[in-house]
Amino acid sequence: MKMKAFLLLGALAGLAALPAAAQQGGYVVIVNETNDIAALKADEVSKIFFKKAHRWPNGNDVVPVDLPESAPVREAFSAAVHGKSVGAVRAYWQQQIFSGRAVPPAEKTSDEQVVAFVRVTPGAIGYVSAGAQLAPGVKRVQVIR
Amino acid sequence: MRNVISIGLVAVTLALATPVAAQETKLQVHGYLTQAYGAAHGGTFLGIPEAGTADYRTAALQLRYTMTPNDQFVWQFSHRRLGQSPITVGEPELKVDWLFYSRQMGDFDLRVGRLPIPAGIYNEVRDVGVLLPLYRAPYDFYLEGAFTSETVDGIAAGYHLFADKPWNVEASVFGGRYDMTNSNTQYDSTGTPVAFVPELADVDNALGTQLWLNTPLDGVRTGFGASHLDVRNGSFQGKWTEWHTSLDARTHWVTLQGEYRKFDIPDVIYTAGYLYAGIHATPKLTLHGQMEFSNVQLTTAPGAPKFDYDRTKTFGVSYAFRSDLVIKSEHHSTNGHWSDTPVSPIGYPAAKVSYFLVSFSTSF
Numbered sequence: 039m040k041m042k043a044f045l046l047l048g049a050l051a052g053l054a055a056l057p058a059a060a061q062q063g064g065y066v067v068i069v070n071e072t073n074d075i076a077a078l079k080a081d082e083v084s085k086i087f088f089k090k091a092h093r094w095p096n097g098n099d100v101v102p103v104d105l106p107e108s109a110p111v112r113e114a115f116s117a118a119v120h121g122k123s124v125g126a127v128r129a130y131w132q133q134q135i136f137s138g139r140a141v142p143p144a145e146k147t148s149d150e151q152v153v154a155f156v157r158v159t160p161g162a163i164g165y166v167s168a169g170a171q172l173a174p175g176v177k178r179v180q181v182i183r
Numbered sequence: 184m185r186n187v188i189s190i191g192l193v194a195v196t197l198a199l200a201t202p203v204a205a206q207e208t209k210l211q212v213h214g215y216l217t218q219a220y221g222a223a224h225g226g227t228f229l230g231i232p233e234a235g236t237a238d239y240r241t242a243a244l245q246l247r248y249t250m251t252p253n254d255q256f257v258w259q260f261s262h263r264r265l266g267q268s269p270i271t272v273g274e275p276e277l278k279v280d281w282l283f284y285s286r287q288m289g290d291f292d293l294r295v296g297r298l299p300i301p302a303g304i305y306n307e308v309r310d311v312g313v314l315l316p317l318y319r320a321p322y323d324f325y326l327e328g329a330f331t332s333e334t335v336d337g338i339a340a341g342y343h344l345f346a347d348k349p350w351n352v353e354a355s356v357f358g359g360r361y362d363m364t365n366s367n368t369q370y371d372s373t374g375t376p377v378a379f380v381p382e383l384a385d386v387d388n389a390l391g392t393q394l395w396l397n398t399p400l401d402g403v404r405t406g407f408g409a410s411h412l413d414v415r416n417g418s419f420q421g422k423w424t425e426w427h428t429s430l431d432a433r434t435h436w437v438t439l440q441g442e443y444r445k446f447d448i449p450d451v452i453y454t455a456g457y458l459y460a461g462i463h464a465t466p467k468l469t470l471h472g473q474m475e476f477s478n479v480q481l482t483t484a485p486g487a488p489k490f491d492y493d494r495t496k497t498f499g500v501s502y503a504f505r506s507d508l509v510i511k512s513e514h515h516s517t518n519g520h521w522s523d524t525p526v527s528p529i530g531y532p533a534a535k536v537s538y539f540l541v542s543f544s545t546s547f
Binding site: 099126132138139 | 249343
């Protein structure tokens with residue numbers, strides 16, 4: 039009995055020690071380190087990536103940057119943040135494009151490119167794989183559900 | 184020449200057809216194509232003859248030049264074929280559909296130039312097959328070719344109120360002018376109607392609004408819009424007013440839509456509406472059902488008669504290989520006065536014409 043309790047406590051402790059990224063399903067959201075934001079609600083992140091939110095509290099324009107549809111982390115991000123499949127997100131952007139209103143965020147081909155873009159763009163926000171190497175100049179943002 | 188342009192458009196669209204993906208270049212190119220084959224029974228409807236036609240398509244190429252993240256130029260040119268429809272006689276093979284400058288300022292946006300009119304669920308995307316449940320937007324409500332316009336030469340502004348709230352409002356206003364093609368009846372020397380003929384009209388002082396109330400339920404919204412315009416010449420010269428209301432509910436399994444509108448034009452009140460239901464049997468397969476109606480009330484004198492102008496029932500099925508590659512098959516049963524032949528203007532017996540369309544749509 040003691041052994042079972044010990045194993046259970048160990049498992050819980052291990053879960054608690056997991057980085058936030060893993061708890062978010064394999065992605066981390068990043069912004070430029072000059073951005074004061076430390077945490078965002080999932081629906082706020084969703085609005086940013088649907089270009090429904092345009093400004094940071096500091097007045098900078100929000101510049102979301104995406105990964106290709108084929109990236110596994112994009113599927114995880116879409117499901118967790120938008121609550122939609124990548125195909126449903128694509129359909130949303132078709133509606134925006136062909137009504138002349140907006141185009142989707144620019145895409146970078148890899149985690150490294152997303153990190154590099156966010157590092158040099160003050161208003162940028164992106165997401166990368168949980169295990170991606172984050173360079174100086176970018177910081178993680180906690181996503182609250 | 185027509186075939187060369189059509190084949191060229193098909194080839195370019197298919198060659199470029201890849202999933203919508205953001206491009207980093209300042210110049211972005213998008214486009215769509217829907218190619219259909221249709222055949223009618225009991226007459227000709229919207230250019231679809233009993234013998235059938237494949238001369239039925241919509242296509243467009245859109246160029247978007249991004250100067251800054253908030254400043255863009257959009258140029259779209261389009262091509263449309265409606266088979267043997269008299270409405271498209273004289274219509275250019277390619278026309279400048281849109282040409283406007285767009286500026287985003289926070290939750291406020293401004294567009295100036297030739298731009299799509301925000302009206303109802305589908306007016307801005309009425310030719311985009313991958314976004315429409317059926318080949319065209321519901322005809323009684325949106326019309327096609329005549330008595331309607333997708334675009335205005337002028338200005339449009341939009342504002343997203345309470346954008347960060349579960350209940351929020353997207354508001355648009357527009358103003359300007361446009362050219363409109365109307366349809367009029369041609370009679371022979373005995374007074375028998377023989378054809379519907381196009382009639383060009385200048386529209387000035389167009390002014391309108393569209394409001395969408397988004398609800399906390401994802402995909403569920405309701406809308407209201409209204410417009411006023413001055414038709415300067417032709418048989419329908421005078422001041423037109425219009426209002427419409429919409430319900431748009433798109434869920435995982437079912438899409439339900441309904442819209443109603445009322446046109447008040449000189450001597451006539453035109454009312455129209457539709458109910459649409461789409462059952463998403465699988466993520467790719469959708470079953471469609473739609474009922475449309477329109478009525479005409481003459482206002483030339485007190486007690487003037489009211490006519491059931493059209494009643495249409497539609498059933499269809501579509502299969503989306505991807506969201507940008509869709510095939511559809513649909514059957515429409517009409518009972519009214521919209522058919523090209525028999526020519527049956529108001530006061531003549533309603534014509535029963537049915538037609539089917541099979542189509543494929545793609546976009547990039």
